[in-house]
Amino acid sequence: MTAANKVQPIIVIKRKSGHAGHHGGAWKVAYADFVTAMMALFIVLWLMNSSDKVKKAVAGYFNDPKGTGSLLGTTMNGTGTTVQPGSVDNLQKLKEKLEQQILERKELENLSKQIEITISSEGLRIELLEDKNGTFYQSGSAQLSGSGQELLSLLAAELKTLPNALLIEGHTDATPYSSDANYSNWELSADRANSARRLLQQFGVRSNQVTQVRGYADQLLRVKANPADPSNRRVSILVKNADDPGRNQQPVKTFDGATPAVPPVAAPAAPAAPPSAQVKPSPAKLGLMDKIKSMIPGAKK
Numbered sequence: 001m002t003a004a005n006k007v008q009p010i011i012v013i014k015r016k017s018g019h020a021g022h023h024g025g026a027w028k029v030a031y032a033d034f035v036t037a038m039m040a041l042f043i044v045l046w047l048m049n050s051s052d053k054v055k056k057a058v059a060g061y062f063n064d065p066k067g068t069g070s071l072l073g074t075t076m077n078g079t080g081t082t083v084q085p086g087s088v089d090n091l092q093k094l095k096e097k098l099e100q101q102i103l104e105r106k107e108l109e110n111l112s113k114q115i116e117i118t119i120s121s122e123g124l125r126i127e128l129l130e131d132k133n134g135t136f137y138q139s140g141s142a143q144l145s146g147s148g149q150e151l152l153s154l155l156a157a158e159l160k161t162l163p164n165a166l167l168i169e170g171h172t173d174a175t176p177y178s179s180d181a182n183y184s185n186w187e188l189s190a191d192r193a194n195s196a197r198r199l200l201q202q203f204g205v206r207s208n209q210v211t212q213v214r215g216y217a218d219q220l221l222r223v224k225a226n227p228a229d230p231s232n233r234r235v236s237i238l239v240k241n242a243d244d245p246g247r248n249q250q251p252v253k254t255f256d257g258a259t260p261a262v263p264p265v266a267a268p269a270a271p272a273a274p275p276s277a278q279v280k281p282s283p284a285k286l287g288l289m290d291k292i293k294s295m296i297p298g299a300k301k
Contacts, residue, residue: 088119091119091123091124091239091241092119094124094158094162094239095117095118095119095124097158098117098126098154098155098158099112099117101154101158102115102151102154105150105154107147107150108147108150108151108154111135111147111151114128114129114130114131114135114136114231115127115128115129115151116129122238122240122241123164123238123239123240123241124238124239125236125237125238125239126155126236126237126238126239127234127235127236127237128148128151128234128235128236128237129222129230129231129233129234130230130231130233130234131230131231132230135147135148136148136151136235137192137195137233137235140177140188142188142191142192142194142195143195144195144196144199148196149199152196152199152200152203153199153203155200155237156199156200156202156203156204156205157203157204159200159205159209159237159239160203160204160205160206160209162239164209164239164240164241165209165210165211165240166200166205166209166210166211166237166238166239166240167210167211167212167213167214167237167238167240168193168194168196168197168200168210168212168213168214168235168236168237168238169193169214169215169216169235169236169238170188170189170190170191170192170193170194170196170214170215170216170235171189171216171217171218171220171221171222171232171233171234171235171236172185172188172189172217172218172232172233173218173221173227173228173229173230173232173233174218174221174227174228174232175227175228184217185217185218186215186217187215188215188217189215189216189217190213190214190215191215192215192235193213193214193215193235194213196235196237197210197213200237211240218232222234
């Protein structure tokens, strides 16, 4: 065989490119620790800027999750004061009784459509809705009409027998009261609510039973699509839940300037911890949740 007939073999070299090797999942653990630490940091920063009531609620949750779940009024049912079944039953009975008494009085029977009684998470709300002619108040005035006085006397006869606190609100429509800057819808709504308060107390409601009197002007319209609707002019009487824990500690504020003093309730002194209980473990041995607990005021160490 001659040299010309010799065929050199063709050698093909294939190089594979890629990672040098499998890095594993160690980075995932490090990232999870970082996210957890950031979450703990944000929780601590939030607690440091929260009110004492929030701090107390969080500390109580760590000590007793089931017993303090509704300390701030936030439960699985939503926000607001927790309504116990017994309270709802009592308010429902009161609602039915008031509706029946209104229908039984001939002078109020025709006004039943302008009296709305509803039950909410706050309590029992009684709303007196005006019409275009003025039903419960004289037009443009805080003076109660005959129908308004008759209805409030009926309500007072029932409300004065309850332990519940009362809140009275006044509302107007969006029509300006007048061009006088010294008297506007703000003053009118507050004056109407306050005149209802005076008449209720005149018919037997206790002076310390009304805890708040509010005037909202046209800021909380009932018919937002029609700001000039007559039903936006109304007075609401809220029978607050008897389970409200802060009801008896609230000072009574009225527009007459009377603010009865309410003695502060002294919190019981916490028993001194024995010396052995004050020894804290080394920070290096504390877990993440233990660190968070130790930074919350009032939490068990």
